[in-house]
Amino acid sequence: MGWDREGVLAGRYRRLDRIGQGGMGAVWRAHDADLDREVAVKELRVPEQVAEDERAVWYARMEREARAAARLRHPGIVTVHDRVVGEDGRPWIVMELVRGRSLDRVLAEQGALPARRVAAIGLAMLDALSAAHANGIVHRDVKPANVLLEDERVLLTDFGIAAVEGDATLTRSGAVLGTPAYMSPEQVEGRSVAPASDLWSLGATLYAAVEGRPPFTAPAHGGLFVAIATRDPAPPRCGGPLAEVLRGLLTKDPADRPSPEHVRELLIAAAKGLAGRSATVAGPPRSATLVDSMAGAAVIGRDQAVAVRGALACIWITVAFTMLLGAGDDFPLLTQIEHWVPVGLVLAVILSIGLWSLTHRPVLALVAVAVINVWVTVGALLANHALGNEMQADADATFSWLAGAFAMMFAFAGANRVLAARIPSVGSRQALLSVVVVLEGLVMTLWPWAVAGLGGMQLHPPDHGRSEEFFVSALGIMLLAWIAAQAVLRPARAGLDPGR
Numbered sequence: 001m002g003w004d005r006e007g008v009l010a011g012r013y014r015r016l017d018r019i020g021q022g023g024m025g026a027v028w029r030a031h032d033a034d035l036d037r038e039v040a041v042k043e044l045r046v047p048e049q050v051a052e053d054e055r056a057v058w059y060a061r062m063e064r065e066a067r068a069a070a071r072l073r074h075p076g077i078v079t080v081h082d083r084v085v086g087e088d089g090r091p092w093i094v095m096e097l098v099r100g101r102s103l104d105r106v107l108a109e110q111g112a113l114p115a116r117r118v119a120a121i122g123l124a125m126l127d128a129l130s131a132a133h134a135n136g137i138v139h140r141d142v143k144p145a146n147v148l149l150e151d152e153r154v155l156l157t158d159f160g161i162a163a164v165e166g167d168a169t170l171t172r173s174g175a176v177l178g179t180p181a182y183m184s185p186e187q188v189e190g191r192s193v194a195p196a197s198d199l200w201s202l203g204a205t206l207y208a209a210v211e212g213r214p215p216f217t218a219p220a221h222g223g224l225f226v227a228i229a230t231r232d233p234a235p236p237r238c239g240g241p242l243a244e245v246l247r248g249l250l251t252k253d254p255a256d257r258p259s260p261e262h263v264r265e266l267l268i269a270a271a272k273g274l275a276g277r278s279a280t281v282a283g284p285p286r287s288a289t290l291v292d293s294m295a296g297a298a299v300i301g302r303d304q305a306v307a308v309r310g311a312l313a314c315i316w317i318t319v320a321f322t323m324l325l326g327a328g329d330d331f332p333l334l335t336q337i338e339h340w341v342p343v344g345l346v347l348a349v350i351l352s353i354g355l356w357s358l359t360h361r362p363v364l365a366l367v368a369v370a371v372i373n374v375w376v377t378v379g380a381l382l383a384n385h386a387l388g389n390e391m392q393a394d395a396d397a398t399f400s401w402l403a404g405a406f407a408m409m410f411a412f413a414g415a416n417r418v419l420a421a422r423i424p425s426v427g428s429r430q431a432l433l434s435v436v437v438v439l440e441g442l443v444m445t446l447w448p449w450a451v452a453g454l455g456g457m458q459l460h461p462p463d464h465g466r467s468e469e470f471f472v473s474a475l476g477i478m479l480l481a482w483i484a485a486q487a488v489l490r491p492a493r494a495g496l497d498p499g500r
């Protein structure tokens, strides 16, 4: 079964004309004889070269699209009326006919749209996406070609590669079908997608609408992937709240994208034509400024660049302090032990300088910080050993340990965002991160003792009382601030994922 000789499908839908063409097939305007109304029929066209077993995957994908879209009833989502299966197993989707054009075509014909219109389109799309997310569906292919405009109505269509919660099949094959230009960094990197991925694509779509071209362009897919994953888009020409929305949505780290509520507020302001951020528009959902400032470094992972650079700066300070240990008398690290220790440290610093511009690689920064920290401690212990001393937390050592601990704090903050982004469900994310954060706090404050213990040496607190108190309380405050900042701020940020 399919179109019969008279161009009728399932004895009911008469083919009229072709209204669209996408990656999966053609979309036809058709007349439903039973209900005497016009409908849109999506016909799956599997390319000739696709093998038989792969064909079944295409069919299943289309089936899924029908089921996903049918699960959603929302004025901003194209309604699915019916699904027909041909004799060959090929599925057809019968849906509401949208009498208009796709945003893609509008942009090709008209060029960029005014900011207020774009904001209104964004609001409608955000509503539709929120409805899908609340139903456990991530669209995964939000782009201008899948947004239909009918007068003032805005409709989201094409759930062809949507990820349906509890249905893991096809995820991989679906992943390569998304259109690269609008794919989120986590999608191009093959990581798991979450509702925040749709928010990125929403940002890319609105950017294209207001600029007339997508945020990232490149002649080949490879270059496009690199640009999406690592570069910042050119600032959009529009200003005000719409620019703020675009900037926020196009944040590389899904955990750092603004919440749908905040995006909605800004889009409302932009749709009303407000010039700047209005007084009625709340700032980003920043909780507890007190905790924020108290544990600035701990929450700095919000801004990955600051996390990575903070970690590097602190670790270089650590190395400088350690080299100068015992300054004033004998520079033990520089003069008393084999030179491979200070030379190795300098080499490590030189290598880590390269990380300064790789701000999207926080895990690499963490590894560098950990390696240098261990190296520093081993060097300091060896130097003291060479001098016949026992390692003591005297004033010099105190500062290099504290700087080392701060380096770890920044590095963990950056790496945690990567970890958070990999866990799609809010519940397991919070549980795992809570444990991880406590462990990290212990590691960052206690690592010198652990390293000394492994080296079979004893660390004694300094004899001159004040610096011991300062050292222990500085570490204690750091640990508490770190844990408090994570505990208070994580749940607020988890609101990113409605319906999950």
Ligand SMILES: Nc1ncnc2c1ncn2[C@@H]1O[C@H](COP(=O)(O)OP(=O)(O)O)[C@@H](O)[C@H]1O
Residues within 6 Å of the ligand: 019, 020, 021, 022, 023, 024, 025, 026, 027, 040, 042, 078, 095, 096, 097, 098, 099, 100, 101, 102, 145, 146, 148, 157, 158, 159, 160
């Ligand atoms: N319900 C509809 N009403 C009108 N036009 C539609 C409808 N659905 C899709 N189209 C048009 O067909 C094009 C391709 O449809 P789409 O579902 O995105 O297919 P594909 O999965 O192949 O990308 C869309 O860009 C749009 O122009």
Ligand SMILES: [Mg+2]
Residues within 6 Å of the ligand: 022, 023, 145, 146, 158
């Ligand atoms: Mg499409």
